[in-house]
Each structure stands twice: as C-alpha cells, then as structure tokens.
Amino acid sequence: MIELGLSRISRLLIRTxxxxxxxxxxxxxxxxxxxxxxxxxxxxxxxxxxxADYNLxxxxxxxxxxxxxxxxxxxxxxxxKTVRESTFKAVEEKVRAxxxxxxxxxxxxxxxxxxxxxxxxxxxxxxxxxxxxxGGRLDATNILGVSVSTAGLELTEQEAKTFRAESLAxxxxxxxxxxxxxxxxxxxxxxxxxxxxIKTRVxxxxxxxxTDNVKSTIADVARRVHEPNPSTSSIADAVKKSDLPDLPxxxxxxxxxxLIEYGxxxxxxxxxPISSVCKKAxxxxxLDGIVECTVNGKGLPSHAVNNLRLALLAISxxxxxxxxxxxxxxxxxxxYEIVSDMWNFGHFKGEYFALVKGMAADAVEIVWxxxxxxINIVDLLDLHGGASVPPCGVLLDGAHNEQSAKALGDYVxxxxxxxxxxxxxxxxxxxxxxxxxIGHLIRTGDRVVATRFGAVDGMPWVQAVxxxxxxxxxxxxxxxxxxxxxxxxxxxxxxxxxxxxxVRGPLIIAGSLYLAGDVLRLLRDVRTRxxxxxx
Numbered sequence: 001m002i003e004l005g006l007s008r009i010s011r012l013l014i015r016t017x018x019x020x021x022x023x024x025x026x027x028x029x030x031x032x033x034x035x036x037x038x039x040x041x042x043x044x045x046x047x048x049x050x051x052a053d054y055n056l057x058x059x060x061x062x063x064x065x066x067x068x069x070x071x072x073x074x075x076x077x078x079x080x081k082t083v084r085e086s087t088f089k090a091v092e093e094k095v096r097a098x099x100x101x102x103x104x105x106x107x108x109x110x111x112x113x114x115x116x117x118x119x120x121x122x123x124x125x126x127x128x129x130x131x132x133x134x135g136g137r138l139d140a141t142n143i144l145g146v147s148v149s150t151a152g153l154e155l156t157e158q159e160a161k162t163f164r165a166e167s168l169a170x171x172x173x174x175x176x177x178x179x180x181x182x183x184x185x186x187x188x189x190x191x192x193x194x195x196x197x198i199k200t201r202v203x204x205x206x207x208x209x210x211t212d213n214v215k216s217t218i219a220d221v222a223r224r225v226h227e228p229n230p231s232t233s234s235i236a237d238a239v240k241k242s243d244l245p246d247l248p249x250x251x252x253x254x255x256x257x258x259l260i261e262y263g264x265x266x267x268x269x270x271x272x273p274i275s276s277v278c279k280k281a282x283x284x285x286x287l288d289g290i291v292e293c294t295v296n297g298k299g300l301p302s303h304a305v306n307n308l309r310l311a312l313l314a315i316s317x318x319x320x321x322x323x324x325x326x327x328x329x330x331x332x333x334x335x336y337e338i339v340s341d342m343w344n345f346g347h348f349k350g351e352y353f354a355l356v357k358g359m360a361a362d363a364v365e366i367v368w369x370x371x372x373x374x375i376n377i378v379d380l381l382d383l384h385g386g387a388s389v390p391p392c393g394v395l396l397d398g399a400h401n402e403q404s405a406k407a408l409g410d411y412v413x414x415x416x417x418x419x420x421x422x423x424x425x426x427x428x429x430x431x432x433x434x435x436x437x438i439g440h441l442i443r444t445g446d447r448v449v450a451t452r453f454g455a456v457d458g459m460p461w462v463q464a465v466x467x468x469x470x471x472x473x474x475x476x477x478x479x480x481x482x483x484x485x486x487x488x489x490x491x492x493x494x495x496x497x498x499x500x501x502x503v504r505g506p507l508i509i510a511g512s513l514y515l516a517g518d519v520l521r522l523l524r525d526v527r528t529r530x531x532x533x534x535x
Contacts, residue, residue, distance in 0.1 A: 008106040009140040012098060012114040018165035020062075020125045021322070022144045023314050026132040026194040027173025027207065029403045030307045032065045034173055035129045036368045037311030039063045039080045041359035042127065045319065046079075050355040056323045060124060064116040064141070065131040066109065069369055069517040070524060072458050076116045078123050091118045108458050109133050113140040117165070127318060128165060137196020145199040167202045168318040171310055174207045174303065175214050176403035188217045195221035205313045209306055294360040301411045304372070308363060315359060370398040370516035372411065380526045381497065390423070390500035390507045392416065396520075398513035402433065405440040408510060412441075416506050423447045423500040423507045425492055426470060427515040430463045434473045441510060447499045448474055450485040451492035453514040462514065489518040 023038055025031045039061060045051055046058040060079060068075040073088035092115045099106050106114070113133070120128045132139045145166045175191050191214045198204055204222050206215065291309050300308075367373060373396045378389055395415075399408040416422060424441060426448060428434060442448060450471050452464035467485035474483050484499075486492035493509075500507040509519055 005138050006140070006143055008104050009110045009113060009143050011102065011104045012095060012106055012110060013117060013143060016114075016118055016121060018117055018121055018144075020120055020128050020165050021318070022128045022130050022165045022167045023169050023171065023318055024130050024132070024141065024144055024167045024197050025171040025173065025314075026136040026139075026197045027171075028176040028190070028194075028401065029407070030173035030207070030303060030310070031131045033304065033307045033368055033371055034171060034311050034314070035063055035065050035131050036366060037308055037363040038129045038315055039077065040363045040366050041311060041315045042129075043080050044359045044362045045315075045355065048355050048358060050351045053351065059126045059322060061127045061129060062116070062120040062123065062125040063129040063131075064113070064120075066112070066133050067456070067459060067513060067517075069513065070521045072112075075112070076119055078119070078125065083119055087119060087122075088115065091115050091122065094118070107140075108460075110140045112458065113143075117143075120165075126322070127168065132194070132197060135190075135193040135196065137193050139196075142197055144197075145202070167197075167199055168321050169203050169205055169314045170197045170199065171205045171314050172197070172207065172210075172218060173307065173310060174209050174403060176401065187211065188213055191217040192221060198222050198225045200225055203317050205310055205317065207306060207310060209303070291360060294357065294364055300364065301372070301407060301414075303407045308360060311363060312356065312360060316356065369520055370396060370513055372397050372408075373516075375519070375523065377493070377497070377523065379530060380493075380522055383526050383529070388497070388501045390497055391504050392420075392500070392506035394507045394509065396509045396516055398516040399441075399510050400429065400432065400437070400512050402436050402440065405437040405510075408508075409440040412506075412508060413443075418443060421445050421447065421503045421505040423449070423496050423503065423505055425449045425451065425496040425507065425509040425515075426511040427451050427453045427467075427489075427492075428465045428470065428511045429514065430465055432465070434465065434470060435476075437511065438470075438474060441508075442474070447496075447503060447505075448483045449492050449496040449499065450474070450483065451489060451515070452487065453489065453512055453518050456514050456517075464512070464514070489515060490522060493519065493522075 023035075025034050025038075027034075042059055042061045050056075051058065063077040063080070064075060066075050071082075071085070073085055074082050076083040076088065092111070095111055095114045095118060098104070099111060116130075117128070130141050130144065132141050136142060172194055175187065175194055177187060177190065191210075195218045198218075198221055204218070206218055210218075291305060291312065295305050295308065375394050375396050377394055381389065395412070397404075397408050399405045412422065422443065424446060426438070426441075427450070428437065448471075450467040452467055456462045467487065471483045471485055482499075484495060486495050496507050496509075509515065
C-alpha cells in the first residue's frame with residue numbers, strides 16, 4: 001500500500017538524531033543514476049591528492065535509493081559499498097519494533113526510509129545521498145530539514161539545530177508523467193509535488209532538459225520557499241523586487257528564466273523577499289567543458305550526460321559548503337554566493353579543476369546495475385541447457401515509464417540501427433501505460449517475449465502485468481512483430497536467447513526494474529553456485 005505523508009515517518013524518527021547533511025534528489029527519471037554518480041564522486045574526492053595535499057577531512061557518505069534490485073538491503077550503501085546484511089536487519093528490527101510498540105502503522109517504504117536514516121546516523125556518515133521514493137513534498141525522505149518538536153527530548157539548543165539532517169542541495173532531475181494517481185494528472189501538478197523537497201537557504205539544481213512549464217513551476221515554488229513572506233504569484237511580480245538593478249523590468253523575466261536553466265539559487269533576508277540571485281554562467285560553463293571532455297568518445301546517451309552534469313553541480317555545491325569555502329579562509333562568505341567564486345580559488349584553482357575532472361572521469365566508468373547494463377549470460381545458459389549466446393549481446397535496462405522508454409528506444413536505435421531485428425524481453429508493473437511504453441521501444445519486425453517478474457520482497461503491493469495482457473496490447477498495435485510469452489524470467493530468457501540467435505540480433509531486457517532485479521539475481525545465484533563448486 002502506498003500512502004504519502006510525513007506524520008508516520010516523523011513519529012518513527014522522533015527520537016533519532018540525524019546530524020549528517022544530505023543531497024536530496026527528486027524527479028521522474030535519472031534520480032538513481034545521479035545518486036550513483038554523486039557517491040562515486042565522493043569516493044574520488046576522498047582518495048584524491050587534492051584532499052590529501054590540502055589536509056582536508058575525508059567525507060564518509062551513505063546512499064539510499066529505491067527500489068532495491070536483488071536484496072532489500074542493496075538500496076543502502078556506506079562509502080559506496082552495500083550495507084552489511086546483519087547491520088540492515090538489526091536496525092530494521094529495531095525500527096519495526098518501534099512501529100509496533102507505538103502503533104504507528106507505517107508503510108513499508110517509511111520503515112525502509114527510517115532504517116536507512118538510522119543506519120546513516122549509526123555509521124556516522126557526513127553526507128547522505130538520498131533519492132526520493134515518489135513525488136517529493138509528502139515523500140518519507142522529505143523529513144530532511146524539517147524541524148522537529150523537541151518537547152521531552154531534553155536537547156540542548158545546539159543539539160536541536162542538528163537533530164534533523166539539513167540538505168546541502170536539492171536536485172530535481174527530468175520530470176514526466178508518472179504515478180498520476182498520487183501526484184496529479186498534469187506535468188505542472190507533478191512538478192509542484194517534486195519541488196516540495198526545496199528548503200529555505202538550500203541551493204536547487206534543476207535539469208535543463210525539463211520543459212519550460214516545468215521550469216516555471218519549479219521556480220515559483222523555489223521563490224515562495226525562499227521568501228520569508230510569500231506574496232508573489234508569478235515570475236513577473238518577483239523580478240520587480242529582485243536584485244537586478246542593471247536590467248529594465250521588462251528584461252528581468254527572461255533573466256529569471258535563465259537562472260533556472262542550470263540551477264536556481266537564492267537566499268532569504270529580513271530586509272527583502274529576495275536579497276540576492278546570481279547567474280552561474282561561468283560556473284556551468286566550466287562544468288560543461290569538463291563534461292564534454294569526459295564523455296567524448298564514450299557513447300553516452302544525452303540523458304546520461306545530463307545526469308553527470310547534475311551530479312557535478314551537486315557535488316561541487318556540497319563540497320563548497322562542507323570543505324572548500326572554509327579552507328579558502330573566506331571568513332564572512334555567503335555559502336550561496338561562493339559557488340560562483342569557487343572557480344577562482346587562486347592558489348589551488350588548477351588542483352581543484354583536476355579533482356573535478358577526476359570525479360567526472362571516474363563517474364563515467366561506473367556500471368549502474370539495471371541501467372543500460374551490458375550483461376554476460378554465458379554461465380547462466382551453460383547451467384540451464386547450454387544455449388548459444390546472442391551474437392549482438394544482451395542489454396539490461398529498467399526503463400518503466402514513457403520518458404525512460406523513449407530514452408532507451410533512442411539509445412537502442414543509435415546502437416544497433418533502426419533496421420536491425422531486435423529481440424525484447426518485456427515485463428511491466430500493473431498501472432503502467434503499456435501502449436505508450438511499448439510504442440517507444442518496439443519497431444516493425446522486432447521480436448518480443450513477454451513475461452512477469454516475481455514477488456518483490458518488502459513491496460507486496462507491486463504486481464506484474466499478466467504476459468497475455470502484454471501480448472494483447474502488442475497485437476492491437478497492428479505492428480508486424482512476432483510475440484510469445486513465458487511465466488517466469490528464466491524461461492522467458494531462454495526463449496528470448498533462442499530467438500535472438502535465430503535472427504542474429506541483440507537481446508534487450510526492459511520494462512521494469514523488478515524484471516532487471518530478477519535477471520541480476522539469476523546471474524548472482526549462478527556465480528555463487530560456481531564459486532562453491534569443487535575445482
């Protein structure tokens with residue numbers, strides 16, 4: 001069951017301090033990838049010569065993303081390594097006992113979020129990289145930065161200030177139509193819900209690939225959050241009061257829109273609604289140069305490049321607040337303006353650029369399971385009948401909504417050519433727009449094997465579409481594709497492999513992260529059996 005709201009998670013964590021800082025990531029697509037990039041970049045920072053040479057503290061970090069892929073605890077990492085199963089289960093047991101004892105009736109996702117946050121505190125992380133589960137405003141993760149009633153907790157003033165993890169940055173990735181039953185039926189309604197993670201005096205980093213109406217919606221929410229006494233209802237009203245004295249009023253609206261192309265930054269002030277807003281042209285321009293050099297020749301699709309850019313913006317903003325600004329000796333700096341000056345840190349400017357380039361280069365090389373992942377299924381096939389391997393390889397991707405399906409379809413077209421006969425292994429969750437998703441993936445002449453994923457541990461409400469229903473939709477699309485079905489991932493995979501070998505085309509597994517998890521679990525189990533086999 002999905003029931004949004006902050007009351008239950010607040011009760012679960014009412015006595016749990018969250019003294020770490022957070023990078024909070026919302027959006028429809030790319031959230032998990034951005035989080036993975038950020039974790040990788042923090043690892044690069046920790047082992048960098050830059051950090052060692054300037055005697056800067058290392059940053060212990062955690063990551064919480066959802067859903068899990070193989071095991072329930074693989075959605076939580078400490079220093080980019082999956083949390084120990086024993087640690088996860090011990091903390092989860094404590095959280096569940098609290099839920100029962102206090103009759104909170106928290107949802108499974110709320111229990112998981114509380115478990116992740118408790119682990120971050122227990123492991124003494126400095127930064128938690130946190131992916132929103134659904135939406136933002138009422139998502140359980142949005143307890144970050146929310147003040148807590150300290151009645152009966154006997155906290156000092158300083159303890160009260162650090163009792164809830166405050167965000168270093170609010171990142172909003174590409175927004176599209178998904179989960180309309182919970183978030184709203186229009187793109188603007190959904191954007192407003194996702195913008196609910198924006199907090200006062202926290203930088204906002206927004207994906208530039210969002211549509212203009214999404215950008216305007218995010219800007220309106222950001223402006224209201226940053227104003228101590230919200231009274232404006234449009235960009236035009238806000239810019240009249242803004243700190244843009246060199247621009248005529250009729251040009252300020254365009255300037256405001258430019259501000260949210262890469263990131264919208266503002267600070268509250270007792271003397272005015274918006275006391276300072278600065279365009280980050282130099283900042284983002286430098287990043288673009290680094291991104292272009294890093295991805296050149298890597299064959300990354302545009303959405304992955306953009307996710308890398310968002311991660312670099314987030315990590316740079318976080319490092320500025322955690323270490324760099326302080327080290328530079330800027331005693332009275334404003335942490336929301338120093339971002340634009342970070343590139344001019346005089347005596348270690350070159351070293352910092354080297355660090356940023358290193359972070360980008362390392363992030364590009366990571367393999368994010370279930371996202372454009374090329375997998376080797378030789379051992380699995382050998383164990384289950386010894387079928388031949390598809391000559392063009394196997395691609396695994398959890399694309400499960402319109403935006404991600406379009407991105408995957410475009411990537412596959414570019415990788416294999418539109419005239420190649422592709423074989424698709426497809427499963428989907430109930431409630432998805434099957435026709436639209438399939439329309440972005442399947443081309444005339446393709447082959448399709450429909451299946452269902454297995455029960456999802458800890459998420460009993462998630463149900464797979466019956467394979468026969470998937471085939472009915474495919475047949476109703478009047479596309480001359482050859483379809484078949486199978487009732488589980490292994491049988492479906494063997495069928496799909498046989499067809500891919502027959503047509504000598506690539507095999508693409510898509511439609512659901514839960515199907516991706518089933519396939520990865522099969523591969524993991526095979527490796528485990530082979531490791532245990534006598535030599």
